Amino acid sequence: MEQIVSEGLINSVMAKEAFVTESRKKLIDLACLMVVTLRQGGKILIFGNGGSAADAQHMAAEFVNRFLINRRPLAAVALSTDTSIITSIGNDFSFDEIFSKQVQALGKPEDLALGISTSGSSMNVIKGIEVAKEIGMRTAVLTGGIAGDGGELGRISDIFLNVPTAKTQHIQEVHLWVEHLLCEIVEREIFGEE
Ligand SMILES: O=C(CO)[C@@H](O)[C@H](O)[C@H](O)[C@H](O)COP(=O)(O)O
Numbered sequence: 296m297e298q299i300v301s302e303g304l305i306n307s308v309m310a311k312e313a314f315v316t317e318s319r320k321k322l323i324d325l326a327c328l329m330v331v332t333l334r335q336g337g338k339i340l341i342f343g344n345g346g347s348a349a350d351a352q353h354m355a356a357e358f359v360n361r362f363l364i365n366r367r368p369l370a371a372v373a374l375s376t377d378t379s380i381i382t383s384i385g386n387d388f389s390f391d392e393i394f395s396k397q398v399q400a401l402g403k404p405e406d407l408a409l410g411i412s413t414s415g416s417s418m419n420v421i422k423g424i425e426v427a428k429e430i431g432m433r434t435a436v437l438t439g440g441i442a443g444d445g446g447e448l449g450r451i452s453d454i455f456l457n458v459p460t461a462k463t464q465h466i467q468e469v470h471l472w473v474e475h476l477l478c479e480i481v482e483r484e485i486f487g488e489e
């Protein structure tokens with residue numbers, strides 16, 4: 296048990312370090328894309344599966360309510376939360392379309408689609424990003440995997456932030472850290488130290 300704790304700590308820290316070494320600039324680029332989107336009256340549509348579905352709604356809550364500063368709400372919607380929409384699309388059409396149909400319904404060219412996938416290969420996230428591109432939206436993804444190219448999602452998105460480790464749990468741990476950093480940068484850029 297001691298070993299599990301020690302290895303978990305070391306691997307988690309190493310995943311963060313590897314991410315920052317590779318993607319510090321891309322993190323800032325994505326934060327800037329979010330700032331531009333929100334300043335121009337666009338919204339951020341966030342989606343992913345499992346733990347990443349939880350991340351999507353966690354992040355949307357930080358934007359709509361607050362992160363560190365009391366300020367006006369920022370426009371963000373998690374597409375992983377409406378069980379009626381998700382089950383009806385999954386039941387009547389395909390689970391692959393649970394995000395793409397919502398992006399079609401809500402997305403506007405001035406919006407940003409943010410997909411989250413530790414494998415970079417979940418078909419419903421890929422389809423969500425594809426539809427966002429068709430609409431003319433900005434697109435970004437948080438991915439993982441040792442290849443470092445973000446998989447299919449990395450290939451089709453404007454910006455991808457990849458966590459270069461094979462372990463899903465550590466990719467998710469870094470994703471949450473990155474999501475909080477994005478919220479902090481965006482909030483400070485738009486509202487300063489209010
Ligand atoms: O939280 C975890 C694993 O830590 C799982 O729920 C995980 O998110 C699910 O298996 C997802 O379906 C994985 O999808 P993805 O990240 O590869 O797109």
Ligand SMILES: [Zn+2]
Pocket residue numbers: 346464467
């Ligand atoms: Zn998990």
